[in-house]
Amino acid sequence: MTNPLYDTLFGRHAGADTPFLHLPDGSVLTHDAFLRMAARFAHLLTDRGLQPRDRLAVQVPKSPQALALYAACVQAGIVFLPLNTAYTPSEVEYFVSNSGAKLVVGDPTAPKLADIAHQYGAQHMTLGADGDGSIANAAKSKSETYPTVPRARDDLAAFLYTSGTTGRSKGAMLTQGNLLSNAETLVEHWRFTADDVLLHALPIFHTHGLFTATNTILAAGASMIFLPKFEPDAVIAALPKATAMMGVPTFYTRLLDDPRFDREATRNMRLFVSGSAPLLAEVHRRFEERTGHRILERYGMTETNMNTSNPYDGERRAGTVGFPLPGVELRIVKPDTTEEVPQGEIGVIEVRGPNVFKGYWQMPEKTAEELRKDGWFITGDLGQIDPDGYVVIVGRNKDLIISGGYNIYPKEIEQVLDEQPGVLESAVIGAPHPDFGETVVALLVPDGEGPDVEAIKETLRERLANYKQPRLIETVSELPRNTMGKVQKAALRERYAKTFA
Numbered sequence: 001m002t003n004p005l006y007d008t009l010f011g012r013h014a015g016a017d018t019p020f021l022h023l024p025d026g027s028v029l030t031h032d033a034f035l036r037m038a039a040r041f042a043h044l045l046t047d048r049g050l051q052p053r054d055r056l057a058v059q060v061p062k063s064p065q066a067l068a069l070y071a072a073c074v075q076a077g078i079v080f081l082p083l084n085t086a087y088t089p090s091e092v093e094y095f096v097s098n099s100g101a102k103l104v105v106g107d108p109t110a111p112k113l114a115d116i117a118h119q120y121g122a123q124h125m126t127l128g129a130d131g132d133g134s135i136a137n138a139a140k141s142k143s144e145t146y147p148t149v150p151r152a153r154d155d156l157a158a159f160l161y162t163s164g165t166t167g168r169s170k171g172a173m174l175t176q177g178n179l180l181s182n183a184e185t186l187v188e189h190w191r192f193t194a195d196d197v198l199l200h201a202l203p204i205f206h207t208h209g210l211f212t213a214t215n216t217i218l219a220a221g222a223s224m225i226f227l228p229k230f231e232p233d234a235v236i237a238a239l240p241k242a243t244a245m246m247g248v249p250t251f252y253t254r255l256l257d258d259p260r261f262d263r264e265a266t267r268n269m270r271l272f273v274s275g276s277a278p279l280l281a282e283v284h285r286r287f288e289e290r291t292g293h294r295i296l297e298r299y300g301m302t303e304t305n306m307n308t309s310n311p312y313d314g315e316r317r318a319g320t321v322g323f324p325l326p327g328v329e330l331r332i333v334k335p336d337t338t339e340e341v342p343q344g345e346i347g348v349i350e351v352r353g354p355n356v357f358k359g360y361w362q363m364p365e366k367t368a369e370e371l372r373k374d375g376w377f378i379t380g381d382l383g384q385i386d387p388d389g390y391v392v393i394v395g396r397n398k399d400l401i402i403s404g405g406y407n408i409y410p411k412e413i414e415q416v417l418d419e420q421p422g423v424l425e426s427a428v429i430g431a432p433h434p435d436f437g438e439t440v441v442a443l444l445v446p447d448g449e450g451p452d453v454e455a456i457k458e459t460l461r462e463r464l465a466n467y468k469q470p471r472l473i474e475t476v477s478e479l480p481r482n483t484m485g486k487v488q489k490a491a492l493r494e495r496y497a498k499t500f501a
């Protein structure tokens with residue numbers, strides 16, 4: 001194979017008149033039409049001077065064209081760097097400067113991105129929700145065939161930035177082999193065939209929607225009902241035409257809130273997959289009661305793609321994330337050691353396999369802290385193995401909040417809060433939330449006159465993405481600390497455990 005990822009996901013569908021994307025306006029984009037669009041984009045990127053290994057940063061609404069940019073990058077050996085559309089310009093600035101992106105593609109309605117790109121010597125082009133914008137215009141006249149750039153499995157395919165528990169985000173470097181091995185495993189494990197129709201309502205700038213969902217469908221030669229976002233009406237209307245769906249727990253709790261979501265609506269479905277955040281056993285039970293389907297829960301990370309999955313055949317056990325996927329090793333160790341805990345005891349989950357990333361871009365120390373020399377990746381999740389071998393995630397050894405499937409690192413919010421006038425110090429925690437699973441609560445210890453909370457809210461909105469905004473900001477006289485002086489976040493979490501219940 002000359003370019004293993006391209007050949008397996010895309011190239012082998014060349015000329016195929018089979019459906020790839022079912023779009024909201026009723027039209028269908030075939031695999032072949034999609035590949036021709038991707039080839040035009042690949043020419044455009046090359047003509048713009050992007051070489052293999054260069055980074056293309058993309059912050060655009062979900063569209064077939066956005067997906068074709070990903071395919072174009074794979075074909076041309078360019079590293080694809082998708083960015084959450086909720087990121088503010090100041091967040092994006094960091095990703096552009098840190099990655100050294102050569103070209104930044106943004107929404108035509110986000111002109112600030114052009115300034116950021118130019119400030120860091122990158123080019124800027126646009127792609128809007130309807131597939132319009134300068135990139136689409138410039139690609140129109142390009143050839144629909146592109147000579148695929150040869151790549152090896154170890155070559156980089158994508159950078160996905162993950163926030164850090166301390167300091168700035170880290171660019172996780174994913175290779176062709178990382179993505180390919182996971183896609184092939186999931187096709188097999190979840191029994192995808194060319195006849196499948198996946199209901200795709202996830203964003204395509206994170207692992208879940210881009211790799212777990214899209215790569216698996218491409219590897220199976222199947223098709224997707226490609227919705228711009230998760231919206232219960234549209235999802236319920238599309239379900240009878242779909243065979244499978246992947247979602248975060250919030251998708252499933254929102255669907256259960258709708259009485260139209262029942263056995264009849266899901267009669268054609270063969271598989272519902274959940275991940276990115278813990279699925280409550282209660283939701284699992286209610287889902288089965290209502291629809292007759294048992295959700296298949298799996299566990300993954302940006303750095304590793306998917307690690308474990310409940311079985312397709314066999315018991316899908318609520319409250320567990322199943323077994324390590326074929327080819328993936330998993331062990332549970334005592335924190336800060338490589339010593340495995342006895343069966344059933346709680347420890348830190350480590351994983352190793354072809355799915356595990358290559359390291360963090362230009363951060364050798366961070367890489368060394370989390371990725372052991374012998375290939376074990378320290379996930380920072382706390383888990384145990386139940387008597388039947390199912391992996392149970394019991395918590396996190398990292399200070400992380402997951403809201404509606406999006407990761408939020410308290411440190412990032414605390415850093416902004418601590419800079420504000422009238423704030424002596426702050427603590428940010430996750431409180432249980434019925435819709436988002438967890439939501440952000442910020443506690444401020446006043447200094448002098450005390451903080452102007454409204455002004456702080458405004459600053460947070462300017463600096464941080466909307467899903468990171470605290471739903472509650474409270475002032476407290478002091479933060480609980482242990483004898484070492486460390487803030488006891490567990491005690492704070494306890495205090496706010498029922499606030500949103």
Ligand code: MCA
Pocket residue numbers: 201202203206207208209230248250251275276277299300301302305403404405406436466467468
């Ligand atoms: C949107 N908002 C949120 C979230 N999403 N706030 C907190 N948490 C969120 N997840 C903001 C909105 O911008 C809005 O802000 C307000 O909250 C209410 O919006 P709402 O209409 O309820 O939100 P929505 O637009 O319907 O979005 C909710 C969503 C969405 C559909 C659950 O967040 C989503 O698609 N989540 C999926 C995330 C995902 O793909 N994660 C995978 C990461 P305002 O009122 O200020 O405008 S990959 C991963 O984790 C690993 C690898 C894995 O295992 O998969």
Ligand code: AMP
Pocket residue numbers: 162207274275276277278279297298299300301302303321379381393396402407
């Ligand atoms: P990300 O950094 O966005 O890739 O998020 C990865 C994190 O999401 C993991 O380290 C887990 O903490 C969490 N996660 C993913 N899937 C699950 C799941 N099924 N149950 C519990 N946590 C999960």
